[in-house]
Amino acid sequence: MLVRLLSTRASGWWRRRAVRWLALLALPVIGLLLGLITPVGTTELEFGQRDRQPPRLLAGEFHDTHSTLWLVPADDLNGKRTRLADVPHAPGWDLEAMPAPHAPIAAVLSLPPSGWEPRTQAVLDLISEGDIRRMATGLDLMAGAIWSDDGRHLLVRRGDSLLILDTGTGRPSAQWTPAGLGSPYAVAMRGTTVWATTIDAWGTSLIELAVNEGVISVESRTRIADGITRDWTLSPDANLLAFGAQSGTDLAVRVTSLIDGASDPPLLLSSASDQAMRIAVSDVSASGGIPDSASPVWRSDGGLHFGSWNAEAPDPSGFTLPISWDAGGEWLALRSFSGTGPGHPGTERAAVRSPAGEVAHANDENLRLFGWWSE
Amino acid sequence: MRLIGWALLAVALVLGGFEAGRSLRPEQATAAPSVCPYSGGGPPFAFQSFEADRTRSLYLDAQLLAAANQLFPDDPEFALPPLETGSARIEDPEAGIPPQIIHAIGWIESKINQTHIDVPYGNLGPTLLSFDCGYGIMQITSTIDNDGGLPSRYEALVGAHFAYNIAAGARLLVEKWNEDELFPVIGQSDPAYVESWYYALWAYNGWAISNHPRGPDVDPFRPQPYACDDARNGYPYQELVLGCIINPPEVDGTRLWEPLPVSLPSLEELSTPGGPLGLDRYYEGLDQWYAGLGGPPFAAMGFELPGGALPHDSETGDIPHEFDSLRTQVLGEPEILFETREIDLGSTLQSGGAVLQIGNAGGGLLPWRVVELPDWITAEIQAGSALGNSYGFDPIPSRLRLNVSSEGALPGLRHSRLRLEFLFPDGRIETRTVTISLEKQGAAFYKAGSPQS
Numbered sequence: 157m158l159v160r161l162l163s164t165r166a167s168g169w170w171r172r173r174a175v176r177w178l179a180l181l182a183l184p185v186i187g188l189l190l191g192l193i194t195p196v197g198t199t200e201l202e203f204g205q206r207d208r209q210p211p212r213l214l215a216g217e218f219h220d221t222h223s224t225l226w227l228v229p230a231d232d233l234n235g236k237r238t239r240l241a242d243v244p245h246a247p248g249w250d251l252e253a254m255p256a257p258h259a260p261i262a263a264v265l266s267l268p269p270s271g272w273e274p275r276t277q278a279v280l281d282l283i284s285e286g287d288i289r290r291m292a293t294g295l296d297l298m299a300g301a302i303w304s305d306d307g308r309h310l311l312v313r314r315g316d317s318l319l320i321l322d323t324g325t326g327r328p329s330a331q332w333t334p335a336g337l338g339s340p341y342a343v344a345m346r347g348t349t350v351w352a353t354t355i356d357a358w359g360t361s362l363i364e365l366a367v368n369e370g371v372i373s374v375e376s377r378t379r380i381a382d383g384i385t386r387d388w389t390l391s392p393d394a395n396l397l398a399f400g401a402q403s404g405t406d407l408a409v410r411v412t413s414l415i416d417g418a419s420d421p422p423l424l425l426s427s428a429s430d431q432a433m434r435i436a437v438s439d440v441s442a443s444g445g446i447p448d449s450a451s452p453v454w455r456s457d458g459g460l461h462f463g464s465w466n467a468e469a470p471d472p473s474g475f476t477l478p479i480s481w482d483a484g485g486e487w488l489a490l491r492s493f494s495g496t497g498p499g500h501p502g503t504e505r506a507a508v509r510s511p512a513g514e515v516a517h518a519n520d521e522n523l524r525l526f527g528w529w530s531e
Numbered sequence: 532m533r534l535i536g537w538a539l540l541a542v543a544l545v546l547g548g549f550e551a552g553r554s555l556r557p558e559q560a561t562a563a564p565s566v567c568p569y570s571g572g573g574p575p576f577a578f579q580s581f582e583a584d585r586t587r588s589l590y591l592d593a594q595l596l597a598a599a600n601q602l603f604p605d606d607p608e609f610a611l612p613p614l615e616t617g618s619a620r621i622e623d624p625e626a627g628i629p630p631q632i633i634h635a636i637g638w639i640e641s642k643i644n645q646t647h648i649d650v651p652y653g654n655l656g657p658t659l660l661s662f663d664c665g666y667g668i669m670q671i672t673s674t675i676d677n678d679g680g681l682p683s684r685y686e687a688l689v690g691a692h693f694a695y696n697i698a699a700g701a702r703l704l705v706e707k708w709n710e711d712e713l714f715p716v717i718g719q720s721d722p723a724y725v726e727s728w729y730y731a732l733w734a735y736n737g738w739a740i741s742n743h744p745r746g747p748d749v750d751p752f753r754p755q756p757y758a759c760d761d762a763r764n765g766y767p768y769q770e771l772v773l774g775c776i777i778n779p780p781e782v783d784g785t786r787l788w789e790p791l792p793v794s795l796p797s798l799e800e801l802s803t804p805g806g807p808l809g810l811d812r813y814y815e816g817l818d819q820w821y822a823g824l825g826g827p828p829f830a831a832m833g834f835e836l837p838g839g840a841l842p843h844d845s846e847t848g849d850i851p852h853e854f855d856s857l858r859t860q861v862l863g864e865p866e867i868l869f870e871t872r873e874i875d876l877g878s879t880l881q882s883g884g885a886v887l888q889i890g891n892a893g894g895g896l897l898p899w900r901v902v903e904l905p906d907w908i909t910a911e912i913q914a915g916s917a918l919g920n921s922y923g924f925d926p927i928p929s930r931l932r933l934n935v936s937s938e939g940a941l942p943g944l945r946h947s948r949l950r951l952e953f954l955f956p957d958g959r960i961e962t963r964t965v966t967i968s969l970e971k972q973g974a975a976f977y978k979a980g981s982p983q984s
Contacts, residue, residue, distance in 0.1 A: 269648070383810065384745070404802050405802055
């Protein structure tokens with residue numbers, strides 16, 4: 157009948173009618189296809205006016221079978237919050253969340269309610285206000301997720317492989333499996349360069365990877381420590397890598413130059429005091445790092461902040477570990493401990509240091525800060 | 532005006548399709564595994580089991596018995612092997628496991644649940660099955676051979692009866708304890724000290740770097756001890772178990788067991804380079820293990836009991852000495868209730884196949900398994916349990932659905948038999964045979980045969 161209507165034998169009136177109805181029927185189909193392929197949220201860099209309100213933090217409130225993601229104002233941790241999402245998960249396993257660098261989206265890893273193995277069964281969702289989009293399954297919860305600097309990719313671990321997920325399509329754009337022992341840990345992705353580490357019996361290696369149209373090539377491999385390291389963080393100019401080095405129970409922040417002859421030694425700020433110290437990279441690396449310190453974080457001006465403690469002369473107020481600076485470099489998210497160091501951390505609570513240097517704590521011990529929310 | 536109307540309609544249709552497209556994106560929910568790559572390579576078994584009441588008291592009693600080797604002491608597949616104790620590692624048939632260890636393992640593995648989370652308390656339903664094909668309360672994985680065939684007696688009991696599942700887990704733990712040719716030992720290998728079980732617990736979950744207390748995947752700032760209702764992220768497995776022994780979980784405001792003080796090993800003292808819990812010792816042991824060199828590869832990881840450790844007497848506190856009466860309460864005295872009948876399969880096939888109803892006229896659970904199945908018949912489950920008048924619940928029969936397999940049957944009249952094996956806690960086995968006939972183009976019928984035990 158349709159053919160007959162469209163055939164040259166059909167009257168013009170019928171033909172116009174048929175075409176009109178066909179066009180109407182095609183419209184929702186087009187819409188359906190667009191809905192399937194259009195990514196959620198945005199992966200573009202967003203530049204807007206400076207928000208004069210205090211920035212907000214992405215925070216999680218843990219419960220046994222679900223956790224709630226909140227947006228919490230930096231100047232009022234215990235005040236009014238905005239609920240972002242409730243995420244059901246396997247009993248006892250908390251989320252691992254990472255806010256995107258330039259968009260109001262969070263990458264959230266969780267072990268689904270029916271799951272039991274956090275290393276092989278975690279799922280990854282992109283969560284923004286009013287939307288949750290499943291990105292991947294079968295991931296390692298404990299490895300977390302790292303955003304690329306432009307927000308177009310996420311680095312996650314599946315088994316012994318590092319996956320580079322395209323946040324637009326939801327598909328892996330590349331995958332890397334290190335040869336030999338040691339699972340990869342994602343560090344950073346800037347442009348088409350990925351940094352990752354591997355840990356084995358001989359220590360930690362930093363791997364620099366080039367990603368070109370889905371093909372990964374190893375550009376360099378550098379041994380950065382003889383033992384276990386963690387909390388790797390790349391400086392804003394990508395010339396320096398700071399990390400926590402472990403030897404027995406000792407922890408120390410170390411800084412390694414990624415470029416021969418790197419100039420401009422970092423400005424180091426200790427959480428124990430705000431006195432700025434300038435220490436040459438070579439001095440820090442050669443000395444084995446800054447003892448009794450951990451959790452280094454870079455500020456946008458190139459300064460390095462870290463947590464420290466003195467187990468022999470403990471501070472009655474405990475100690476803090478930085479999580480990250482806000483984009484303006486004024487507010488600092490913290491893990492705050494009542495104890496004396498890694499062996500005896502005491503009670504942990506979320507905290508924030510204001511531009512004025514005042515530290516405010518969350519009353520809720522179940523609250524955990526993941527980072528700064530991009531507005 | 533007409534044009535505007537058509538334009539608005541067009542926009543509405545596009546938007547409607549757009550939203551429909553977004554909602555159609557499939558939820559990649561976690562599904563049951565289709566294969567078990569680490570235990571047999573085939574699909575997992577389909578087991579049915581019973582979920583007791585919310586208080587877990589029945590399971591806790593079974594764990595008490597299992598820890599003292601009083602659950603199935605005469606069953607070679609489920610009895611505890613003698614623990615090797617003392618510096619000379621001599622078998623001691625009287626030694627047992629501190630029951631709080633079994634309680635805590637069960638909580639960490641499954642919140643002490645035997646069936647899938649959707650099964651209501653006091654009902655029968657699918658046995659809890661994890662992603663890596665771990666079954667039931669104790670998440671038994673390594674001793675199950677998922678090869679695509681029918682389950683063995685051992686496999687059926689582990690999957691279909693909570694008590695056997697618990698006994699299997701306790702047995703596995705003791706096997707790890709006894710494996711001193713591989714795993715390090717603590718102190719004088721006295722199992723009465725909970726602290727002595729540190730490495731056996733580590734091995735129960737897997738002797739992996741992820742469980743090393745100073746490994747890259749643990750949080751060096753994790754609070755100690757683990758509070759049992761806190762998030763598990765950042766803790767090695769053995770610390771989760773020990774934390775729940777120290778801080779037992781609560782259900783409806785009631786603590787499941789009495790807390791037991793446990794001294795955790797001092798990481799400051801033991802994890803220095805060259806120390807027993809130093810990472811270098813672990814890696815050296817791995818090298819020695821992979822190279823097949825002689826001697827216990829991880830012997831250098833052994834250490835003395837932590838200061839403050841106290842021995843636990845498995846017969847102290849509120850643990851009863853009357854094991855026999857407790858065993859009877861836990862296991863009951865099941866009786867087969869399986870009637871001979873004839874079913875016209877013609878109509879039942881169209882409605883999903885024939886259903887055999889397997890009842891228990893006695894008490895406790897009556898586990899059963901399929902031991903013979905024609906290749907042109909599928910069984911929805913391969914083993915299950917029928918609940919008798921026990922545990923505060925009315926009897927619930929087990930239902931076994933049969934259907935023609937997807938490959939179908941050859942034309943003509945076929946006669947085959949299905950055999951069921953009933954497994955009693957005293958070790959008895961009885962079988963029942965069902966003759967199944969199918970006329971390809973006619974009604975299929977079957978009849979239950981006479982007992983052949």
